[in-house]
Amino acid sequence: MRARVSKSIFYNQIGYLTGGEKRFWVQAREPQPFALRTQDGQAVFAGMTKPVGENWHAGDFSALRVPGTYALRVGASEVPVVIHRRAYRDVLEALVRFFDYQLCGAALPEGEAGPWAHGVCHASDAKVYGTDIAVRCQGGWHDAGDYGKYVVPAAKAVADLLLAHEYFAPALAHIRPMRAAHREPHLPPVLEVAREEVVWLLTMQDPATGGVYHKVTTPSFPPLDTRPEDDRAPLVLSPISYAATAAFCAVIAHAALVYRPFDPALSSACADAARRAHAWLGEHDMRPFRNPNGILTGEYGDAELRDEWLWALASMFRMTGDPAWASRCEPLLLLDLPWDLGWADVALYGVIEYLRAPSDAASSHVRDKVKARLIRELDVLAEMAESHPLGIPMRDDDWIWGSHMVLLNRAMAFLLAEGAGVSHPAAHTVAQRAADYLFGANPLGTCFVTGFGQHRVLHPHHRPSVADDVVDPVPGMVVGGPNRNLQDEVARAQLAGKPAMEAYLDHEASYSTNEVAIYWNSPAVFVMAGLHEARGK
Numbered sequence: 001m002r003a004r005v006s007k008s009i010f011y012n013q014i015g016y017l018t019g020g021e022k023r024f025w026v027q028a029r030e031p032q033p034f035a036l037r038t039q040d041g042q043a044v045f046a047g048m049t050k051p052v053g054e055n056w057h058a059g060d061f062s063a064l065r066v067p068g069t070y071a072l073r074v075g076a077s078e079v080p081v082v083i084h085r086r087a088y089r090d091v092l093e094a095l096v097r098f099f100d101y102q103l104c105g106a107a108l109p110e111g112e113a114g115p116w117a118h119g120v121c122h123a124s125d126a127k128v129y130g131t132d133i134a135v136r137c138q139g140g141w142h143d144a145g146d147y148g149k150y151v152v153p154a155a156k157a158v159a160d161l162l163l164a165h166e167y168f169a170p171a172l173a174h175i176r177p178m179r180a181a182h183r184e185p186h187l188p189p190v191l192e193v194a195r196e197e198v199v200w201l202l203t204m205q206d207p208a209t210g211g212v213y214h215k216v217t218t219p220s221f222p223p224l225d226t227r228p229e230d231d232r233a234p235l236v237l238s239p240i241s242y243a244a245t246a247a248f249c250a251v252i253a254h255a256a257l258v259y260r261p262f263d264p265a266l267s268s269a270c271a272d273a274a275r276r277a278h279a280w281l282g283e284h285d286m287r288p289f290r291n292p293n294g295i296l297t298g299e300y301g302d303a304e305l306r307d308e309w310l311w312a313l314a315s316m317f318r319m320t321g322d323p324a325w326a327s328r329c330e331p332l333l334l335l336d337l338p339w340d341l342g343w344a345d346v347a348l349y350g351v352i353e354y355l356r357a358p359s360d361a362a363s364s365h366v367r368d369k370v371k372a373r374l375i376r377e378l379d380v381l382a383e384m385a386e387s388h389p390l391g392i393p394m395r396d397d398d399w400i401w402g403s404h405m406v407l408l409n410r411a412m413a414f415l416l417a418e419g420a421g422v423s424h425p426a427a428h429t430v431a432q433r434a435a436d437y438l439f440g441a442n443p444l445g446t447c448f449v450t451g452f453g454q455h456r457v458l459h460p461h462h463r464p465s466v467a468d469d470v471v472d473p474v475p476g477m478v479v480g481g482p483n484r485n486l487q488d489e490v491a492r493a494q495l496a497g498k499p500a501m502e503a504y505l506d507h508e509a510s511y512s513t514n515e516v517a518i519y520w521n522s523p524a525v526f527v528m529a530g531l532h533e534a535r536g537k
């Protein structure tokens with residue numbers, strides 16, 4: 001009979017990398033003895049937990065480096081622990097295959113998608129808002145738990161996957177995309193997956209002006225129990241926006257560079273599209289996007305657009321290596337913009353593009369100032385992690401809508417900086433703690449990636465998973481996470497008064513804590529690939 005899995009030991013329920021740091025947490029006021037035994041009962045490690053803040057204690061068994069499955073016991077509680085050099089191999093594949101499950105405009109065959117297969121969806125042309133102009137903008141990925149396709153968050157999701165390939169291709173080589181859903185089997189797997197969204201993004205650019213439509217959605221969200229193929233409301237292209245055009249310019253210039261060795265035709269189409277998008281930026285004001293009348297889907301509004309402009313210029317610089325682009329983006333790099341990897345605050349993408357561009361084409365003075373600020377930014381995050389009981393760079397007011405993206409972006413920032421010549425001693429510890437938290441070392445004892453862990457997420461706010469007749473949700477989806485602002489009805493009804501880190505509900509109606517999104521999975525792909533690469537050896 002399977003041992004009852006305790007809920008009072010908070011640990012990485014997917015596993016620990018052989019060469020990595022290995023910690024678990026318990027809530028206690030005094031040090032607790034703990035021990036690990038092999039499956040045949042042989043004691044192999046023993047220790048005492050140490051206080052790590054508030055009433056949390058941590059036990060460290062990093063010195064145990066023999067792969068295997070062990071029983072970790074603390075007092076009367078016991079949990080199964082896996083140590084393996086490829087502990088994240090399966091979850092990494094599932095995190096990437098999530099994008100294939102989000103594919104739009106084509107049927108997902110059973111041979112590829114198993115029980116989560118579905119028929120063709122959203123295959124009709126879209127109408128440009130307020131006109132009768134029809135545009136073919138099929139393909140790409142559904143954004144999240146809804147079926148909308150939005151350029152701004154798509155740019156983040158694609159950039160993260162392109163960066164994961166550039167930084168950690170060997171760690172991703174084992175991934176099997178849904179081959180039948182793609183047309184480019186010769187590409188490295190994560191580029192084959194991302195290519196679908198790149199090709200869709202190109203359809204979102206207005207050929208006449210170079211501007212990019214903000215999104216393509218039905219006028220409002222369909223009911224939660226609507227299967228993709230049953231969502232037949234007309235598709236509307238919302239107006240061209242500065243945010244979409246700038247984010248498009250940035251990520252499409254990035255794609256032009258990454259696909260150049262594999263797909264020259266796509267690469268040159270991207271380079272041309274990026275140039276036309278940049279030309280549009282030069283002729284238009286930085287006006288924030290607002291949903292037009294009658295369009296009630298996600299807005300992705302953003303009042304600060306200088307960071308998107310920075311990201312676009314820095315990407316053009318790295319794509320061309322032309323010092324003229326360096327001179328254009330350097331003044332923006334010196335502004336006091338928030339350096340982040342979000343869907344709204346994107347400046348850190350520009351910083352990384354700039355530092356990874358040919359250094360001889362840039363100002364060494366600006367490069368030095370940028371590197372110095374980057375180290376200061378990472379020092380702040382490292383101190384935040386140091387003072388958190390679970391070792392994660394999060395403060396109480398960071399538990400917002402999409403808090404898991406906030407955490408993963410911060411871990412990603414350390415690994416991105418490392419690859420741009422700015423190493424920080426806390427980088428891998430922060431990345432490991434983020435993985436430990438996401439995979440179960442959190443006050444709810446929940447593994448926040450569907451289909452994995454001892455205590456799983458079963459009811460994500462994800463229309464395909466709610467509408468199908470399959471009990472288990474689509475696997476490999478990172479849920480949004482605790483949100484102290486209680487921004488949906490069930491959260492308000494059931495989470496009032498909860499500590500910020502516990503304001504989460506595994507309920508299909510809790511879209512502000514339990515939805516999924518392509519740009520919440522994408523930083524997870526980057527971070528887990530980085531850990532796998534560094535510790536999987």
Ligand SMILES: OC[C@H]1CNC[C@@H](O)[C@@H]1O[C@@H]1O[C@H](CO)[C@@H](O[C@@H]2O[C@H](CO)[C@@H](O)[C@H](O)[C@H]2O)[C@H](O)[C@H]1O
Pocket residue numbers: 143144145146148297298299300400401402485487511515516517
């Ligand atoms: O829930 C995921 C997405 C599903 N598709 C429609 C999108 O509109 C939705 O995106 C989310 O839309 C939310 C509502 O607009 C966004 O929430 C806002 O996120 C902000 C932080 O990014 C918070 O400061 C703010 O309080 C909160 O309302 C959130 O970031 C963003 O991820």
Ligand SMILES: [Ca+2]
Pocket residue numbers: 302303304305306307308344345346
């Ligand atoms: Ca912005």
Ligand SMILES: [Zn+2]
Pocket residue numbers: 103104105121122142147228
């Ligand atoms: Zn669709």
